[in-house]
Amino acid sequence: MLEVEGVSAGYRGSDVVRDVSFHVDEGETVMIIGSNGAGKTTLFRAVCGLLPPSSGEVRFLGEDITGLPAQKVVRRGLAFVPAERHLFPQMTVEENLMLGAYPEKPDPDTLETVLELFPRLGERFRQLAGTMSGGEQQMLAVGRALMSQPRLLVLDEPTTGLAPIVARNAYAALERLREQGLTILVAEQQVPLALAVSDRGYVLENGAIGLAGTSAELASDPRVRSAYLGVV
Amino acid sequence: MTASILDGIVLGLQFGVLAAGLTLVYGLGGVLNLAYGQIAVVSGLVTLLTMEAGVPAVPAALIGLVAGGALGLIFDLTILQPVYRRHGEARVLLSLLLTLGAAFVIDGYLNWRYPLRGLNLRITGDPLVVFGVRMRMGSVVASGITIVVIGVLYWLFRYTRLGRAIRSVIQDEEGSRLVGIDPQLMMRLILVLSGVLAAIVAITRSMVAPVNVRAGFSLTVLGLIVTVVGGLGSIPGAFLAGLVLGIINSVASSYIGTFLSLIILLVAAAITIVIRPTGLLGVRE
Amino acid sequence: MSGRAVAAGTSLVAGAETRVSRSLPRLFGSIAAVGAVLAAVPLWVGDSRVRMGVAILGLAFACYAIGFNLIFGSTGQLFLCVGALAGVGGYGTALLADRVGVPVVAALVLAALGAALVGGLLSWVAVRRSLGVIFAGIITLIFALSFENLVLGASTITGGDSGIQVSAGSGTFLRERTTAYYVMLGLVLLCLVVHGLLRRSRVGWAFRALRDDEVAAELAGVDVARYRVYAALVGSAMLGLAGGTYALIAGRVSPTTYGFAQVDVVVIVMLAFGGIGTLFGPVLGATVFTILDELLIELGQLRLLAYGVLVIVLFLWIRRGLIPTLAGLVRRKPGSPPGTAPDGEPG
Numbered sequence: 066m067l068e069v070e071g072v073s074a075g076y077r078g079s080d081v082v083r084d085v086s087f088h089v090d091e092g093e094t095v096m097i098i099g100s101n102g103a104g105k106t107t108l109f110r111a112v113c114g115l116l117p118p119s120s121g122e123v124r125f126l127g128e129d130i131t132g133l134p135a136q137k138v139v140r141r142g143l144a145f146v147p148a149e150r151h152l153f154p155q156m157t158v159e160e161n162l163m164l165g166a167y168p169e170k171p172d173p174d175t176l177e178t179v180l181e182l183f184p185r186l187g188e189r190f191r192q193l194a195g196t197m198s199g200g201e202q203q204m205l206a207v208g209r210a211l212m213s214q215p216r217l218l219v220l221d222e223p224t225t226g227l228a229p230i231v232a233r234n235a236y237a238a239l240e241r242l243r244e245q246g247l248t249i250l251v252a253e254q255q256v257p258l259a260l261a262v263s264d265r266g267y268v269l270e271n272g273a274i275g276l277a278g279t280s281a282e283l284a285s286d287p288r289v290r291s292a293y294l295g296v297v
Numbered sequence: 298m299t300a301s302i303l304d305g306i307v308l309g310l311q312f313g314v315l316a317a318g319l320t321l322v323y324g325l326g327g328v329l330n331l332a333y334g335q336i337a338v339v340s341g342l343v344t345l346l347t348m349e350a351g352v353p354a355v356p357a358a359l360i361g362l363v364a365g366g367a368l369g370l371i372f373d374l375t376i377l378q379p380v381y382r383r384h385g386e387a388r389v390l391l392s393l394l395l396t397l398g399a400a401f402v403i404d405g406y407l408n409w410r411y412p413l414r415g416l417n418l419r420i421t422g423d424p425l426v427v428f429g430v431r432m433r434m435g436s437v438v439a440s441g442i443t444i445v446v447i448g449v450l451y452w453l454f455r456y457t458r459l460g461r462a463i464r465s466v467i468q469d470e471e472g473s474r475l476v477g478i479d480p481q482l483m484m485r486l487i488l489v490l491s492g493v494l495a496a497i498v499a500i501t502r503s504m505v506a507p508v509n510v511r512a513g514f515s516l517t518v519l520g521l522i523v524t525v526v527g528g529l530g531s532i533p534g535a536f537l538a539g540l541v542l543g544i545i546n547s548v549a550s551s552y553i554g555t556f557l558s559l560i561i562l563l564v565a566a567a568i569t570i571v572i573r574p575t576g577l578l579g580v581r582e
Numbered sequence: 583m584s585g586r587a588v589a590a591g592t593s594l595v596a597g598a599e600t601r602v603s604r605s606l607p608r609l610f611g612s613i614a615a616v617g618a619v620l621a622a623v624p625l626w627v628g629d630s631r632v633r634m635g636v637a638i639l640g641l642a643f644a645c646y647a648i649g650f651n652l653i654f655g656s657t658g659q660l661f662l663c664v665g666a667l668a669g670v671g672g673y674g675t676a677l678l679a680d681r682v683g684v685p686v687v688a689a690l691v692l693a694a695l696g697a698a699l700v701g702g703l704l705s706w707v708a709v710r711r712s713l714g715v716i717f718a719g720i721i722t723l724i725f726a727l728s729f730e731n732l733v734l735g736a737s738t739i740t741g742g743d744s745g746i747q748v749s750a751g752s753g754t755f756l757r758e759r760t761t762a763y764y765v766m767l768g769l770v771l772l773c774l775v776v777h778g779l780l781r782r783s784r785v786g787w788a789f790r791a792l793r794d795d796e797v798a799a800e801l802a803g804v805d806v807a808r809y810r811v812y813a814a815l816v817g818s819a820m821l822g823l824a825g826g827t828y829a830l831i832a833g834r835v836s837p838t839t840y841g842f843a844q845v846d847v848v849v850i851v852m853l854a855f856g857g858i859g860t861l862f863g864p865v866l867g868a869t870v871f872t873i874l875d876e877l878l879i880e881l882g883q884l885r886l887l888a889y890g891v892l893v894i895v896l897f898l899w900i901r902r903g904l905i906p907t908l909a910g911l912v913r914r915k916p917g918s919p920p921g922t923a924p925d926g927e928p929g
Contacts, residue, residue, distance in 0.1 A: 556735025
């Protein structure tokens, strides 16, 4: 579904990620793990249209979307939830969700699904997004992305700033989405959480893919275990 | 006293529409349009010329509105393009300088080609009695139109998808892109809207007092001051500040001279800015 | 980031201080050269009273431009009250000398000090409240408008719309066109010297540091607030002095002598021509503009249109101002890209 080939991207002329290639097939949940500064965010921004790649190709659903701006990418079915979430703070949960469906009218069934997944959003429906807790905001960000009925959901470090129990709940929700057949790509620092929900993964180190494999393979790889799972 | 307050409200509503156009453009794009007053004046002039060509007042006014919107669009497509390529303070400064240049261009041409012309829409009708005060029909109609405009703006931004989309760009531009909104398209629409608002200012103001071709800069400066007092980027702030300043000006004029009351208005604005730089209802930073 | 900032700050200090002692003779030399060129003007236009008037006004504007350049170009404060500050000097001198009976020179000095105080106050307020560029611009604009309205309104004192005659200075050398020209020229040169010395002093490098990177400057120990106010004080004093001197020379002041549309707008156009942030830019800009304005006088209001186009073109494509860019083109080696201004002026 998503093919990323040889993508390099960065800021002010110097690349943070170099020649990165990976792919996500329909129905899969793929993770990209790596420590802080590995380049996960830069990579995702380049793939999702927030940053023009300096080289490489990005293909989504068979079409070349390299360098296409984010507002066009989301209309093709790729919804991105960045680490900073970028919610609309002075709008209510309802308004944020409704905007998720832009330019379409919000589909009532989709809304229902989202509220079922995140009942807290229903409770806080008319509350301003800026006044909610971190966990609730994360739910809203994901919910808003889901309102566009995406084919692929891309999340950048969804557990940023969340307490452990809230982070686990977030991944429980992702697990449910996965069961419903949604294709998911997630970048994560908290590797155990991501491993539990993914089919495959890539390890990003210093801007390049170091390891790749199924989650089982990665989980048992000694390098992954020592670097990211705290196992000596 | 009631008479001055009502006059102040009439004036204040005009200040509000004037400021609304400026504040919208700043709130969305971080751009200050110093040629705003000129857009108003051109729209007024277009209305005048159309009426002189035999077209009745209402369609002529509508043509004036179109002229205002068109001019806003032209600004977006031409001199604002390089401005958008900068960010933050550099963007504001460049927008100030380039729109100032545009203001000179328009002002110079208008004053050369149509010196001393002015739009003056005389509304016929006996004075209406409002709260025990006799108000000229022109003031009443002008205020009525302005109130309708406020209602339309409120409905637009609160209840339409487009309005929500525009608000979202103001609140979080990257977020808006993530949901499929094109900030540049929204900016273009806002510039057209601000042009239309400028035209409305000219047309409604001319019902109360003539708007001549030399009024451009004073309108812009006035609008700028009201905008800043109300809070850059806040439409409700623009109207609130407009009303407050309008009433202050009007009440002061009836007790003291025009110049002194203008100074009081200016000083009141300055004090507000100094005490509360974000403005009465400021949104941005 | 802080390490880089401190390094930047200290390198600025090092660089600036080595330049101080070396270039003084060069500074005075170039100012003298400019003075010599401008001193020759009466030889061409001395016989035309009208043209001499234009030339004198041009020199006054050169002073205004230098003052504005010092405040805006050096410390990034958008002072949209140049005319009003000059007006404080002008009306102040006229009223103190004529109505209060203060001796002319004292009146001039007092009025200039008054302008300095007002400018300094405006700057201090903006700095204390951390007002950004726009807000500082609006506050100063409000001052400019208030001043204009005050002058119009207090007509018993200020003569309102029609202004007042300035009897101080009449019958003296100030009213004689040629000598008046040289007095004004002297003032221009004085302003250049002051600005030039400032630029080469510790104060000057502080200005450059804070304009280039305010945060870095703070970290390197520059008291941004203080230097902004200094710049405003000195610049406003220049404006007041120029405004007052002009009042004595012209013999008449009215609101349009110091109005926003008549002064501030023109000064901005002049700086577009001559370059912001450079020493001679304002003089160059004032000269070019004055000559251009005279040449185009037939066009009447269309001149404004022409200036508008020029402002747009100049601020869009030639950031440093027309003359510096042309000079740069001449000096630059072929093939190397046009650099951005090292003294990163705003905009």
